[in-house]
Amino acid sequence: MLLIRCPYCEEERPELEFRNAGEAHIARSANISGESDDDFEKFFFIRSNPKGIIYERWRHMHGCARFFNAVRDTVTDKFVMTYKAGEPKPSKLPGVAK
């Protein structure tokens, strides 16, 4: 089971308190009905599914119930960091090369 640090509660809590909410930083168009089929497919269905560093959303379902973002390595399942929703995608990751 993963230990996840909620950036709002500022505590590491067991995974059972959380729900994964998929890839992060996928912006929903302000004019969704005006999207082309290609753009809608990219937004709705296509995922980066990386082997390595992933940016993903979590929700502290059985805690503060708030959404936040996390950076995790999908090979080791180790979290690099978590940060609050709305904060920019971190460009530098602590302890990660490149």
Place this chain on the structure above:
Amino acid sequence: MKKYSVFAIAREAMRGHKGWEEQWSSPEPKKEYDVIIVGAGGHGLATAYYLATVHGITNVAVLEKGWLGGGNTGRNTTIIRSNYLYDESAGIYDHALKLWDGLSQELNYNVMYSARGVMMLAHNVHDIQVLKRHVHANRLNGIDNEWLTPEQAKEFCPPLNTSKDARYPVVGAALQRRGGTARHDAVAWGYARGASARGVHIIQNCEVTGVKRAANGAVMGVDTTRGFIGAKKVGVVAAGHSSVIMNMAGVRMPLESYPLQALVSEPIKPVVPCVVMSNTVHAYISQSDKGELVIGAGTDQYVSYSQTGGLHILQHTLDAICEMFPIFTRMKMLRSWGGIVDVTPDRSPILAKTPVPGLYVNCGWGTGGFKATPGSGHVFAHTIAKDDPHPINAPFTIERFRTGRLIDEAAAAAVAH
């Protein structure tokens, strides 16, 4: 290839078993092939086998980064069924089921396909409605599926707890009698032996690190840990790693990879005569011919390539198993493991041409690809050989996520996701 038979066993018994030959050869990779298949699991090897037997294309290499059948082929719970809801799914899964019947004879290899019946339990009114809908839809498609009362379910599977005060009461069940299990390793080995005998090169410990494309965009071959290997046609059958390989060719996929776990118990005498699935509490169980209970759990909730999963997932499944089969509460579990499954948004596979000329993909089987192995290989070989899909896999395109013509088994595949 020497034929396996009772006479071969007798002959070898007489001379100290010195005459058995290797089941497949391990040649050095050539510089160029007509077709390269990425991934030597069941689906990839079946594709190579049918390319050779049905389409006469034998200048084929199957590249495998690890060992043959060491991915999800060796990690699944070997359940075979075709009771899917939609016509497209019924078409492809029942195509596979028909090939399972007779596969041992075709391959001259005992894949131990056992049509012992797959029974899906209903625990509440909603389950009854869903499963009865499946029964009717399946029968309209000519696929056997029948409704059982709790008493009939108990008769079909005696260790099942059907008492009224059970934590998960059994209020009915859907039974596909042609469903069952097969020996997963033997499926990979049998296809490998058949393909190798016809000239297909199976190259293990050879990881694909890049996909080379010509100036016009068409595929030229693949970079591997054993150098560049050329081919005008490349079929990607890499399960959980399909999107990784497709990214090398510049194609982004509607896939996410999750860990899926299974476990086996200590071996005991025959007690579970069929496959029992419960989608509502998410547990399924069968008994291998060795006597181990083979138990499948659910996926973890996050993308991962770790081939391991959370212990709480297994615990949840075992909780359910022990409620449904109180007889097993004191059994010891021997091993658990995880495999990485590639899941599409509509939970149906993708077997199709891609936007890249000469690149084909067979992926997205998610949590239930083993059952489709023969059918998947058969129609994918057709797709590669003819550069055009077989009518059975024609609906399983990548483009369906743009056009919206989904095959939405997500809620219909009769398993919880």
